[in-house]
């Protein structure tokens with residue numbers, strides 16, 4: 001076994017790897033960027049090396065710098081985590097050339113699976129079923145349209161170099177093909193520097209079922225399947241293992257196909273074979289097709305760990321160190337059921353916009369596994385994936401594991417940034433999902449129901465006011481301290497854009513009457529806790545001028561100081577601002593240009609998506625304040641329109 005490894009990643013996965021390494025007596029070296037100087041993953045490792053600027057290209061993607069850090073610290077091997085350099089064969093070559101071990105597959109295996117078209121050809125040869133379609137080299141638009149006609153609509157156009165759902169377009173009818181091809185190509189060119197695409201049959205009521213494989217370079221075993229059908233825009237939201245409705249026969253067929261795929265490329269280490277499955281007629285041995293292979297540890301690997309009892313990172317280290325596979329296929333079994341929810345800092349009502357902010361508070365219930373890369377006080381920075389944590393639950397049955405997930409989400413407390421916690425909870429209560437009737441269209445179909453936000457009730461407002469005024473504390477009363485004069489206090493709170501004055505009348509140590517906008521709430525201290533109109537008050541946290549009531553997904557209230565506001569400036573209606581942190585991809589606006597409402601002024605790229613910034617009204621561009629390629633914070637001014645009569649007046 002290695003004495004010391006370097007972890008070429010950040011966040012939760014770096015911490016996850018460090019945890020197992022520590023348990024195995026292997027020392028760890030972290031690498032970090034400027035933005036991550038105080039990050040949790042640095043604290044989780046024995047040593048740390050600064051490798052550059054905050055943007056990934058200046059740090060976590062600098063292969064040579066990372067290899068140098070490994071050599072300097074005496075690490076013998078490099079674990080790449082996922083994302084960043086994990087599937088970069090050039091990096092693997094460089095690691096090996098430096099005399100170090102890459103904890104993962106060979107560069108050749110990564111290359112073989114790197115492009116979706118080549119991988120499909122390879123898999124066809126190995127006898128693994130692939131999605132019917134065209135994955136040849138002729139990239140002529142006419143030819144591809146002809147191929148789509150032959151396949152039959154609907155079809156899916158995919159970037160051969162794709163990943164993370166990018167460069168993918170669903171085309172429902174021939175008339176839409178040319179336009180979709182154009183946009184898939186340009187997205188692929190921008191994201192991967194490769195505009196080539198393939199066209200395949202769009203599977204109706206598709207399910208995404210993937211098989212975890214593990215190879216030693218010659219032989220491979222599989223560790224069963226995961227169902228990742230709950231997706232939004234082709235990105236996974238909640239994963240589970242095993243797949244609902246899976247039969248022993250189909251599992252055997254899928255597992256065998258996955259092992260065949262891994263052995264066909266002499267795969268070493270942890271990998272995932274992703275299949276698209278036709279869910280319209282139940283799971284069948286002739287109803288699954290190879291989609292792609294992910295040649296790395298997957299984000300959702302914990303659900304497999306939960307049902308198999310295997311520590312996949314431990315296996316990675318052992319196999320990379322030259323040991324044989326720890327278990328044979330017949331020794332692997334499934335125990336119970338597991339779920340993983342991906343908790344993100346994102347603004348769900350605003351269309352799942354990635355968010356940033358400082359986590360004023362972060363806590364998970366002890367009954368779940370929470371893999372997180374951030375702690376209370378840490379920032380979700382604009383530079384990286386805004387995932388806050390993965391919440392994993394396990395139980396003897398699917399129902400129990402899902403009930404535990406609902407409880408885990410309800411007990412998760414995040415303050416300081418908006419999150420998708422409410423969305424995850426709504427999903428876990430969704431009837432179809434609860435029944436195990438999943439497909440990749442589930443979220444899209446019921447999006448409105450799933451993203452409905454919980455409004456703050458009178459009791460929540462009352463609790464926020466009591467907390468911020470320090471009136472949940474009863475100790476001062478007991479000491480007879482004259483804190484209660486005046487006995488009536490008030491505070492101005494803002495929640496979801498609405499402001500309200502809340503008045504609290506103290507009526508002895510254990511009783512308060514809280515007057516909110518539309519009535520009053522009685523707060524009573526009884527049995528060691530506060531009751532609001534007879535109901536047990538949820539947890540609440542005050543940090544600076546932010547009050548978070550942990551009801552539903554967490555309700556944020558801001559305390560408004562009327563004096564401070566009177567002194568502040570008002571907003572400028574002429575400015576087009578970045579709605580979220582991101583990278584300015586393109587700027588179309590030119591000073592002096594006349595624009596109409598709806599014209600594209602700029603494109604902002606943030607977390608796997610491009611967002612067009614449109615002119616909100618007709619007008620003339622006064623000033624362009626950014627250039628393409630600039631990283632901006634939320635609220636950064638991008639373009640200013642000339643003031644109109646009304647706006648100026």
Ligand code: ADP
Pocket residue numbers: 082083084163164165235236294298299300385607608
């Ligand atoms: P998974 O199946 O594990 O979700 P994806 O292909 O969606 O795999 O992406 C794997 C990981 O790579 C993600 O979890 C993310 O951390 C990283 N990743 C993928 N695409 C991007 C991107 N465009 N920007 C930043 N990180 C990305």
Ligand code: ADP
Pocket residue numbers: 131156158162163164165166200201202203204206208231234274276291292440
């Ligand atoms: P990426 O590399 O971006 O992860 P994949 O090829 O793995 O791309 O596809 C991502 C998702 O797109 C799948 O999980 C599935 O939801 C959907 N998808 C892919 N191929 C098909 C298909 N042929 N029919 C229907 N849905 C598909």
Ligand code: MG
Pocket residue numbers: 164274292
């Ligand atoms: Mg995929």
